[in-house]
Amino acid sequence: MSIAISGVSKRFGSFTALDDVSVEVATGSLTALLGPSGSGKSTLLRVVAGLERPDAGSVAIGGRDVTGRPPQERGVGFVFQHYAAFKHMTVWDNVAFGLTIRKRPRAEIRERVAELLALVQLEGLARRYPAQLSGGQRQRMGLARALAVDPEVLLLDEPFGALDARVRGELRAWLRRLHDETRTTTVVVTHDQEEAMEVADEIVVMNHGRVEQVAGPRELYEHPANEFVLTFVGGANRLGDAFVRPHDLELAHEPGATTREAMVRRIAHVGFEVRLELVREDGQPLSVQLTRDEAEQLELERGQIVHVRPLRETTFS
Amino acid sequence: MAARASLPGTAARPSAGGALALGFVGAFLGAVVCLPLAALVRSSAGGGFLAAVSSSESVAALELTLAAAAAAALVNAVAGTAIAWVLVRDAFPGKAAVNALIDLPFALPTVVAGLVLLALYGPRSPVGVDVAFTRAGIVLALLFVTLPFVVRTVQPVLHELDREPEDAARSLGASEPTIFCRIVLPAILPGVLSGVALAFARAVGEIGALVIVSGNLPYRTEVASVVVFNRIQAGDRAGAAAVAVVLLAISFAVLLAVGAVRRLATRHERA
Amino acid sequence: MRRAALRATVLGYLAAILLAPLALVARRAFEGGAGRAWSAVSDPDTVHAFELTLGITAIAVPLNTLFGVVCALAIVRGRFPGKGLLNAFVDLPLALSPVVVGLSLFLLFGRGGWLYGLFEAHGVRVLFAPPSMVLATVFVSLPFVAREVVPALRELGEEQEQAARTLGASSRQTFRRITLPAIRWALVYGVVLTTARCLGEYGAVAVVSGRIEGRTETATLRVQDRYESLDLTGAYGISLALAAIAVCVLVAMTLLRPRREA
Numbered sequence: 001m002s003i004a005i006s007g008v009s010k011r012f013g014s015f016t017a018l019d020d021v022s023v024e025v026a027t028g029s030l031t032a033l034l035g036p037s038g039s040g041k042s043t044l045l046r047v048v049a050g051l052e053r054p055d056a057g058s059v060a061i062g063g064r065d066v067t068g069r070p071p072q073e074r075g076v077g078f079v080f081q082h083y084a085a086f087k088h089m090t091v092w093d094n095v096a097f098g099l100t101i102r103k104r105p106r107a108e109i110r111e112r113v114a115e116l117l118a119l120v121q122l123e124g125l126a127r128r129y130p131a132q133l134s135g136g137q138r139q140r141m142g143l144a145r146a147l148a149v150d151p152e153v154l155l156l157d158e159p160f161g162a163l164d165a166r167v168r169g170e171l172r173a174w175l176r177r178l179h180d181e182t183r184t185t186t187v188v189v190t191h192d193q194e195e196a197m198e199v200a201d202e203i204v205v206m207n208h209g210r211v212e213q214v215a216g217p218r219e220l221y222e223h224p225a226n227e228f229v230l231t232f233v234g235g236a237n238r239l240g241d242a243f244v245r246p247h248d249l250e251l252a253h254e255p256g257a258t259t260r261e262a263m264v265r266r267i268a269h270v271g272f273e274v275r276l277e278l279v280r281e282d283g284q285p286l287s288v289q290l291t292r293d294e295a296e297q298l299e300l301e302r303g304q305i306v307h308v309r310p311l312r313e314t315t316f317s
Numbered sequence: 318m319a320a321r322a323s324l325p326g327t328a329a330r331p332s333a334g335g336a337l338a339l340g341f342v343g344a345f346l347g348a349v350v351c352l353p354l355a356a357l358v359r360s361s362a363g364g365g366f367l368a369a370v371s372s373s374e375s376v377a378a379l380e381l382t383l384a385a386a387a388a389a390a391l392v393n394a395v396a397g398t399a400i401a402w403v404l405v406r407d408a409f410p411g412k413a414a415v416n417a418l419i420d421l422p423f424a425l426p427t428v429v430a431g432l433v434l435l436a437l438y439g440p441r442s443p444v445g446v447d448v449a450f451t452r453a454g455i456v457l458a459l460l461f462v463t464l465p466f467v468v469r470t471v472q473p474v475l476h477e478l479d480r481e482p483e484d485a486a487r488s489l490g491a492s493e494p495t496i497f498c499r500i501v502l503p504a505i506l507p508g509v510l511s512g513v514a515l516a517f518a519r520a521v522g523e524i525g526a527l528v529i530v531s532g533n534l535p536y537r538t539e540v541a542s543v544v545v546f547n548r549i550q551a552g553d554r555a556g557a558a559a560v561a562v563v564l565l566a567i568s569f570a571v572l573l574a575v576g577a578v579r580r581l582a583t584r585h586e587r588a
Numbered sequence: 589m590r591r592a593a594l595r596a597t598v599l600g601y602l603a604a605i606l607l608a609p610l611a612l613v614a615r616r617a618f619e620g621g622a623g624r625a626w627s628a629v630s631d632p633d634t635v636h637a638f639e640l641t642l643g644i645t646a647i648a649v650p651l652n653t654l655f656g657v658v659c660a661l662a663i664v665r666g667r668f669p670g671k672g673l674l675n676a677f678v679d680l681p682l683a684l685s686p687v688v689v690g691l692s693l694f695l696l697f698g699r700g701g702w703l704y705g706l707f708e709a710h711g712v713r714v715l716f717a718p719p720s721m722v723l724a725t726v727f728v729s730l731p732f733v734a735r736e737v738v739p740a741l742r743e744l745g746e747e748q749e750q751a752a753r754t755l756g757a758s759s760r761q762t763f764r765r766i767t768l769p770a771i772r773w774a775l776v777y778g779v780v781l782t783t784a785r786c787l788g789e790y791g792a793v794a795v796v797s798g799r800i801e802g803r804t805e806t807a808t809l810r811v812q813d814r815y816e817s818l819d820l821t822g823a824y825g826i827s828l829a830l831a832a833i834a835v836c837v838l839v840a841m842t843l844l845r846p847r848r849e850a
Contacts, residue, residue: 051484071487078488084481088503098489101499142485149489334759335666342659346677349727353692356702360695396601403598407591415599417842421606423781424834424841426788426808429827432815433609436616443612461605493590515682522685525790525808529815542687542791549691549795558695561688568683572676 001062001075001152001185002027003048008057010043010209017043018054019209025202027062030179030186032200034193036232040209041189045155048187049076062152074153077146077184081158083138085130091117091141092126098149116144119178136167147182154186160195172199193233197221205229227316237286242313246275246289251298251306259307262286264300276300278308354565361558369559374535375544379563382541385452386520389459394513396460397467398505404468405475422464427525434458435530449530450538458526463516470512474505507582511575518571522564613831617824628814628825633802637810638829644718644793644806645786648725652782656733657775663734664741681730689727690795693720716798721806724792729785736778736848740771773847780844784837787830 003025010018018040025031033041046052048059050071058067066074086094093100095116099109117123120140130138139159146154159175160168176199179186190196196203197217205212205220205228213225224230227243236243252259262278265285274295276288286308290298300306369375404416422430436442438457439449448454478501486496524542541560548557617625628634659678663671681689697703697714707714714720744767752762768775790808797804805813807826814822 049488051487071484072490072492074488076488078485080481080485082479082481084479084485086482086485086500097486097491097499101489101491101495145485145489335662338658338662339666339668342655342662342674345655345659346674349723349730350677350680352702353689353696353723353727356696357688357692396598399594400598400602403595407595409595413842415602417838418602418606420838420841421610421834424784424788424837426790426811426830426834428790428808428811429613429830429834430609432811432823432827433613437609437612444608461609464605518683522683522688522791524685524687524794525788528790528812542685545685545687545691546791546795549694554691554695554698557691561685561691564685564688568680568685568688569676571683572679575679576672576676 003153003185003187004058004060004063005044005048006058006060008044008047008054008059010040010047010052010054016209018047021057021206021209021211023204023211023214025185025187027185028183029201030176030188030199032196032203033187033189033206034191034196034203034233035206035212036191038208039206041191041204041206042157043209044206045157045187045189048153049078049155050074051078075151077149077151077154079139079142079146079154079156079159081161083130083135083142083162085138085141087130089129090126091122091128091130091133094130094141095144095148097145102149112148116148119147120144134167135163136171139163139171143178147184151184154184156186156188158189158191161190168195175199197233203233205232207232224314230314230316235287236314239284239310239313242310242315244310244313246287248310248312249286249288250309250311251276251288251290251300253298253306255307256309259309261305262308264302264304264306267295267300267302269295278306280308357558357561357565360555361562365555366559366562369553369556370563372556374539375541375556375560377535378539378541378544379560381452381455381539382521385455385459385540386517388456389463389520390513390517392456392460393463393467393516394509397464397512397516398471398509400468401471401475405472419465419468422462427462427523428529430461431458431526431529434461434526439530452538454530455527455538455540458530459520459523462523462526463520466516466519467509467512470515471505471508474508475501478504507578510578514571514575514578518568521567610831613824613827617821617828619824620821624821625825625828628819628822629829631822633805634807634810634822634826636802637805637807637826640718640721640805641787641807644722644725645783647722648729648786649779649782651726652729653733653775653779655730656735656737656778656782657771659734660737660741660771663738665746678731678734681728686724686728686789686791686793687795690724690792693724693727693792693796715796716800716804718804720796721793721804724796725786725789728789728792729782732781732785733775733778736774736781737771740774740848741767744770773844777841777844777848780837780840784834787833787837 003023005021005023005025008018008021009016021040021044023044033044035041043052047054048061050066050069050073054067058065060066061074061076071078086097089097092113096109096113099112113126114123117126120143122137122140122144125133125137130141133141143159156175160171163171172195175188188196188199197220200217202214202216203220204214207228213220213229215223220229221234224233230236230243234245236245237249255261260280260282262280264276265279266277268275269292272292274290274292276290278286278288280286288308298306400419404412404419434454434457435449437444438446438454440447448457482500483496486500491499522542523540524546527540527543528546541564545557545561545564548554548560659674662668663674694715695701697707697720699708703714714723748766748770749762752766757765788808789806790812793806794809794812797806797809799805799809799813801813807830811823811826811830814820814826
């Protein structure tokens with residue numbers, strides 16, 4: 001089921017959350033809505049779900065115009081950042097909820113819930129209450145609950161934001177595998193560009209209620225449409241009018257034709273990477289990223305003077 | 318509650334100040350509350366208790382009291398929840414004033430309330446409703462007096478309620494009434510129940526409003542608290558004490574029920 | 589649509605139960621003209637009734653404020669067995685019929701009671717006199733300050749006080765500079781509730797006072813007295829005065845409510 005968002009605008013009081021946004025989400029794809037806080041990505045997701053009503057514009061799901069319809073009639077599955085668990089129901093009853101209110105036969109519910117609990121690996125915990133689960137388990141329950149009613153479209157609002165790093169990584173990989181299996185059209189909201197790059201087929205970068213660029217992860221990184229996308233996705237050094245990625249700065253101990261002098265102010269060994277903070281002779285600070293091997297070869301020390309030159313530059317006219 | 322590590326020098330030993338405070342509290346409560354109630358219980362012990370309590374007048378009064386209080390409590394369960402809902406979820410001009418008005422039955426002396434309800438809904442009623450000296454009148458007076466209870470216990474719970482599970486239920490296809498019954502109500506139920514219990518206890522003990530409104534016709538509109546009052550005036554202290562002890566027992570039972578409801582409410586929150 | 593209907597129903601219910609009675613007090617009080625209304629509330633026995641009410645309140649409120657704060661500290665900070673029992677006794681006056689309270693005092697101080705020998709037997713008038721009325725009023729208005737301060741203390745937590753101690757503050761200084769400011773508004777709110785309860789007390793005081801005109805009649809007792817004497821203007825006049833005080837209490841509660849929750 002595709003999603004077609006057309007000319008959607010939404011304001012909260014004097015704050016413009018969405019400004020004439022149009023996006024197409026292809027059937028069966030996993031799309032990320034990426035942007036900083038206040039960019040409108042969560043609002044857009046909620047508009048698609050029917051949890052917010054836009055001031056202008058339309059939303060169509062699977063070709064069907066759902067703009068005036070309540071969430072109950074849209075066939076969407078929604079997963080919340082803070083789980084929105086039904087606290088007074090067991091895990092089983094939570095997952096079964098959508099089917100229970102549709103008055104499905106008991107046997108069907110039993111089968112489907114068992115299937116889903118196995119899928120999200122919560123089989124032994126069916127009789128527990130949400131308060132007795134960890135954050136990661138609650139979110140898996142939230143996913144199972146949303147999937148139980150076979151939604152046409154799956155919407156996830158910063159689903160892993162409240163979890164610690166390791167669990168986040170695991171669930172990310174898990175979501176990707178799940179999507180590959182079920183092929184349900186999925187939209188994930190995130191402010192974490194690494195997460196978006198890792199998980200999504202296509203990324204919609206948003207800022208201040210507008211769409212900045214829509215592209216696949218690689219395209220986004222290598223051909224950013226503007227300064228915002230460049231600096232938000234991957235980060236960059238700004239040298240006058242040009243931007244240079246941290247790993248596109250080459251360091252040497254000997255000066256060259258186009259090199260400038262810089263002092264090593266700080267070295268951080270972050271696992272596989274080494275991140276350096278340099279100060280150029282004219283005071284310009286530089287962030288440099290090297291592999292461990294590269295750093296080892298150079299034998300760098302704090303306070304050392306090195307010679308830097310950019311390998312690749314990007315400018316926006 | 319998580320245990321707190323004590324700072325060096327502030328280990329959890331009973332301080333002199335703490336013991337003094339506890340002593341003061343104990344002495345104050347003992348003198349003001351426990352001693353008089355003990356005197357009451359003792360007075361009712363001994364011969365005559367059973368007879369006084371089971372006299373037909375006492376039984377009729379107790380039955381009427383419990384029935385009227387239960388009726389008022391139940392109406393308030395529904396009305397109070399609806400009022401709390403409108404005050405928390407709805408918005409309209411003058412809402413703050415309405416919210417303030419809810420406490421009127423608490424701020425206004427009950428005899429004044431009784432007098433005025435009588436004027437409004439009794440003989441010479443400007444709206445043509447006359448329930449004075451009837452059981453309906455009693456329930457009406459009790460509705461006034463107990464109005465704030467359920468509203469004020471449900472309001473904070475509704476206010477703090479996480480709205481996302483309601484959105485989740487919407488996305489799963491639940492209709493609004495279903496959402497209220499299956500998602501909201503279970504969450505606010507402890508608030509409703511404790512409010513109902515307190516309203517019930519308050520209604521059972523009401524005297525001021527009823528002294529005027531009900532006319533206190535024995536067997537018809539005489540409530541238990543009035544029976545106690547009349548017996549004191551007639552010098553029948555043992556008889557008064559007997560009924561009073563029953564009322565005291567009811568109050569204690571209600572308090573225990575409220576405590577149990579509170580523990581029940583938080584059972585799902587304890588991991 | 590459903591929302592508007594619910595709102596209308598709720599507001600209608602409230603108007604019938606709360607607003608209409610309030611409006612009527614004013615009307616009936618002035619039915620015989622302002623002059624009659626004024627003379628009804630300014631006769632000496634009525635004035636004495638108001639004085640007595642205020643006097644009793646002036647004693648009961650400070651006592652219960654002191655008790656309430658100490659009790660709240662004990663409940664929240666103290667470690668001792670039987671906390672549940674303490675809570676139950678503090679809450680009891682909320683659930684107990686005032687007539688039962690009055691009778692208990694009557695039995696305690698009256699002939700055959702445990703304290704009869706200490707007071708009445710020696711001619712120290714407790715019953716049918718202000719002392720018992722004060723005791724009764726203290727009993728019924730006991731819980732309010734404690735119940736308001738307890739959640740405020742819980743909210744405050746112990747860390748700020750512990751920080752003060754590490755900086756060298758004594759218990760008294762900590763209480764005065766850290767604890768008290770934090771619970772200030774909850775305390776004031778509790779005092780307002782206590783005052784309202786004292787002013788409106790009827791049942792317990794009716795039993796222990798003997799309702800002697802000009803001597804042991806409070807304002808609320810006087811209302812009933814005037815009503816039974818068929819002096820309706822008097823009854824409504826006093827009611828109006830009490831209702832006016834009640835509205836002031838409501839205003840105070842409304843103003844304090846947001847601060848207490850802050």
